[in-house]
Amino acid sequence: MERREAVIKISWIVKSVYLAPAVFTGLMSCKSEASHSNNKVFNDDQDKLVRAIADTIIPRTETPNASDVEVNVYLDLLLQQVYDDVYKSRFLAGLHQFDLNCMDNTGNRFLELNEGEKLNYLNRLDQEVYVQERADMEPFFLRFKELVVSIYYSTEEGVKQNLDYVPIPGPYIGDVEATVDTRIMKGN
């Protein structure tokens, strides 16, 4: 799948949405099909790195973080069976380069940074990604972030604990008030 097509499909899946979030009820065990498949794309090191970056992007607040809902497991599954080999190898090369860049910039591997340093580093990267044109390399970090966000908001707890999950809204009402507390309303 072309990257652009992937992003379009993802945005379709993460359909629009709103109301108060569900009260945090503790971390649910995700009995997904994905969690039963053995990781085949990421080795242990890569998996740790993926989780560390993903959890810095989407940290645990009163709602789950990225790896609480197994974003890394789904990401692995998508790389295995949804994205083609070119995409997969670019992704893995990007992940490797990410760690090398981190070493160059901070003197440490990403996993060796403390939580505050991780957040600072990703913030820096995020700001760079949005201002710099980088013709010579795939903006890996941006792609990674998009995937993590889209997967997180396709998981049951990601949706139910952060958004207003309403699978059967009833008759459509076209024009209603939105307040500062109005969350994205999400169906299936």
Add this chain to the structure above:
Amino acid sequence: MKNNTYDAIVVGSGITGGWAAKELTEKGLKTLVLERGREVKHPEDYTNTFKAPWDYKYMGHVSLEDKKAYHVQSKKYNFNAGSKSFFVNDLEHPYVHPKDKPYRWFRGYQTGGRSLIWGRGAYRFSDLDFEANLKDGTGVDWPIRYKDLAPWYDYVESYIGVCGSVENISHFPDGRFLPPFELNHAEKVIKKRLESHYKDRWLIPNRAAHLTRAKPGQFKGRSQCMSRNMCHTGCPFGAYFSSNSTTLPAARDTGRLTLQSNAIVISALYDHKNNRVSGVRVMDSITQKETEYFARVVFLCASTIASTGILLNSKSESYPNGLGNSSGVLGHYLMDHHKDISSSGVLEGYLDRIYRGYRPTSVAVPRFRNVNGNEMNFLRGYGFWGAAAREGIHVGKPGVGAAFKEALSYPGPWKMALSAYGECLPYYENKVELDPELTDKWGLPLLKITAEFGDNEMKMRRDMKEQAKELLEVAGLQEIKVNEGASIQGDAVHEMGTARMGRDPKTSFLNAYNQSHDIPNLFVTDGSCMPSSGYMSPSLTYMALTARACDYAIRQMKNNVF
């Protein structure tokens, strides 16, 4: 033979086959409907309709394996894990096209055919469309005018339920409407801006086959739309029109319907002595057993390309080039709408307004080019469809961390998108043929489809692109982007024209009642009958033409014409 004899045979159970089944059985005919695909029962076979993204292995994504098996079908916007089972497997159902002329043939082989996965737009053609060929000298003149079809549009709309607004636009006739899906706040703002700027452009709620209101019992087992926007998984409420929810149950209620699944029609049987169709030859898709069925009248409703294939494959001494093809037009003049030009932009402000539910329709800007004479450097015209919505989860939103995560869960700004659908002229060179060598796994010849858009469409596309941008500029949007994709024939899934109606048997296949000029008990009422394409979804027109043709056939049978 006696067990295989019916009053009427209908080939196909999709939008037109369902209507033919309903009309013929309700008027007393014992009717056999032949569907080449599997059985899909309403609503119990809509197995994905309550699934959430996390209920699918790949969260709704299409796996690499499925992308191979559905290499054409997976290119459709509504193909996903939830709707996959209503599309054909391309490896099992191949067709061919010249290398330099791609063609996308989207199909659903099951009870109800593509009526389960259609876009649900329901529009009346007007005399701007019915007179177009005559006025600009392209193709053949439609043998009917709006007044001939208007009562049948009334009849069909009242039965299936079409929502829409009364607008009094003469070339976009109003119908018997249920209330429209309301415009959202941004659309109301944009409507006001557009309509105060232009005298001849309107932004209106789309017209579509959805039950926005249903009194108890009014639509027989169907109920009001719950705004889930999950239509393509099959609707458990029967809130959009499909054969499965609407026409086939009506036909079944008469006790005169026999619906046979897995029944591939190979050819129509021709009775040379009486110049009549005597029935059809059918292959069971599972056992490969061949059977002949007989009837007084045969309705081909298998969809444009498939019905044309059946006729081409029905060869006899009298009709060596396809049944009823004395004119030689059968298979030619294939049309589709051209699309894939779109624009989008951001409407600033109005963040205190939103909507509740997921509207399954859009808004429309009816045609505004060449309405009163030809003022453009191309013939005919196009319309826009689109919608405004608050931005949902923004995967590319700047930021990381807790504040970013929190911000993601609130709706973003209003965004509006428009995309164009344009009319395609009938070209002799755009055609469907039987491949002389290749066959499918049932030993039937593959269909070879050769089609491309012409100069007129390309000129129209330049204007479409400019106007897609201009409309959003006039509406005061920011960050306007315009996209143009490849215009590939078949992409709009509005294939039509290969057995066209007309006044002259020398230049057309069907008469004004969808009846073969050559063989009086042969009717074709799917898209193959269309002499021109219009620019909007043709499905409602097919339904009205089918109901009208059934009425005519019954009258002819009463008068013993056949």
